Amino acid sequence: MVKNVFGVLLLISVCLAQQHPDVGLSTIEMIQRQGYPVEEHVNIQTPDGYLLDMHRIPHGKNNAGQTNKPVAFVMHGILSSSADWVNMGPEKSIAYQLADEGYDVWMGNARGNTWSRKHITYNPNRDSEFWDFSWHEIGSIDLPTMIDYVLGITGQQQVFYIGHSQGSTSFWVMLSERPEYNSRIRLMIALAPIGYMSNLTNPFFQLLSTFHNTLEWVLSFLGMDEFLPSSDLFTLIGQIACNDESFVQGICASIFFLIGGWNSAQLNQTMIPVIMSSTPAGSSTKQMIHYAQLISSGNFRKYDYGMILNLIRYGSLSPPDYIIENIQAPVGLFYSANDWLSAVVDVHQFANQLPNLALQFLVPDPRFNHLDYLFAIDVRELCYNRALALMRQFA
Ligand SMILES: *[C@@H]1O[C@H](CO)[C@@H](O)[C@H](O)[C@H]1NC(C)=O
Numbered sequence: 001m002v003k004n005v006f007g008v009l010l011l012i013s014v015c016l017a018q019q020h021p022d023v024g025l026s027t028i029e030m031i032q033r034q035g036y037p038v039e040e041h042v043n044i045q046t047p048d049g050y051l052l053d054m055h056r057i058p059h060g061k062n063n064a065g066q067t068n069k070p071v072a073f074v075m076h077g078i079l080s081s082s083a084d085w086v087n088m089g090p091e092k093s094i095a096y097q098l099a100d101e102g103y104d105v106w107m108g109n110a111r112g113n114t115w116s117r118k119h120i121t122y123n124p125n126r127d128s129e130f131w132d133f134s135w136h137e138i139g140s141i142d143l144p145t146m147i148d149y150v151l152g153i154t155g156q157q158q159v160f161y162i163g164h165s166q167g168s169t170s171f172w173v174m175l176s177e178r179p180e181y182n183s184r185i186r187l188m189i190a191l192a193p194i195g196y197m198s199n200l201t202n203p204f205f206q207l208l209s210t211f212h213n214t215l216e217w218v219l220s221f222l223g224m225d226e227f228l229p230s231s232d233l234f235t236l237i238g239q240i241a242c243n244d245e246s247f248v249q250g251i252c253a254s255i256f257f258l259i260g261g262w263n264s265a266q267l268n269q270t271m272i273p274v275i276m277s278s279t280p281a282g283s284s285t286k287q288m289i290h291y292a293q294l295i296s297s298g299n300f301r302k303y304d305y306g307m308i309l310n311l312i313r314y315g316s317l318s319p320p321d322y323i324i325e326n327i328q329a330p331v332g333l334f335y336s337a338n339d340w341l342s343a344v345v346d347v348h349q350f351a352n353q354l355p356n357l358a359l360q361f362l363v364p365d366p367r368f369n370h371l372d373y374l375f376a377i378d379v380r381e382l383c384y385n386r387a388l389a390l391m392r393q394f395a
Pocket residue numbers: 198199298345
């Protein structure tokens with residue numbers, strides 16, 4: 001049923017724009033169509049039984065012979081996948097830019113998304129147990145598993161890590177929980193970093209943070225296990241957020257743009273069907289709820305199970321904070337003034353606690369939003385070129 005909703009939305013967006021050859025292609029097919037080398041690494045098993053797929057662009061078009069390449073490990077955000085890093089094509093997307101700059105590019109896929117929706121025992125279509133995770137598990141289990149796999153295959157000692165949105169949150173979790181991974185990170189680049197969330201302005205999450213502990217609401221609107229929002233929710237948020245021109249309403253009907261926001265100046269409308277054909281790529285409801293808890297608590301901390309279960313799990317009535325001081329690897333923060341999810345004051349608060357801040361870069365476009373880090377027409381000039389320059393300093 002919900003898949004149908006997304007299907008209809010895809011159709012609408014296809015009609016809104018001219019047909020692009022990448023519509024409906026997978027990450028791998030898009031890379032192949034551009035003539036870049038691509039490898040698929042499937043069923044990388046986590047200690048708790050999830051099977052993750054990774055995609056790799058081992059080199060660019062003009063540097064095939066270069067050996068001992070540094071690894072760029074890129075990690076997507078919520079409801080997203082490896083497609084984020086390639087779907088705008090070789091002129092824009094960062095995976096191609098990194099490959100042409102001499103990096104060996106590895107794209108992760110978190111448990112629960114299109115590529116990693118599998119487990120040795122649980123069936124994602126049937127078993128609630130499969131969906132019993134938030135970005136806590138993505139950070140503390142999936143990221144270490146994938147990083148170790150990449151280091152094993154490449155023989156490198158460290159990776160350059162680039163994370164968008166939840167790809168940054170899960171990174172903070174990894175180093176808070178497993179500080180021994182600091183030494184495997186050369187540099188971390190956070191695009192639209194998310195740690196503290198008390199100042200966010202996203203209407204979807206604001207609503208969610210008000211209702212997050214009302215179970216019935218969660219059940220009927222969000223889906224209990226997999227995040228499968230009902231059309232009632234679209235309508236509700238649409239009324240709050242999208243009383244704008246009709247074209248914007250078309251985009252706004254997508255939960256993905258609802259969460260990330262839009263910026264008509266930087267969004268290439270021809271590319272919307274391409275984006276929509278790989279997103280939303282699947283997440284658990286618990287990932288959403290965990291973010292909603294950060295908004296209402298104002299803390300960057302573990303999942304709140306309620307006082308009694310917290311006491312059993314954590315030995316305290318409230319969940320413990322993540323230990324930001326454990327994030328010893330150098331970090332470059334890229335943030336922007338019009339980001340609905342990553343507010344400037346929240347980024348500053350987080351930055352003040354980071355022990356090894358290499359760069360704090362406010363994107364020089366006041367309208368740059370949360371999804372522009374992936375899809376903006378001028379994303380290279382506004383953001384990626386600065387990120388790659390920082391990476392060169394850590395070569
Ligand atoms: C951000 O949120 C905190 C906690 O709710 C609040 O104290 C502070 O005033 C907010 N800052 C801004 C600039 O709105």
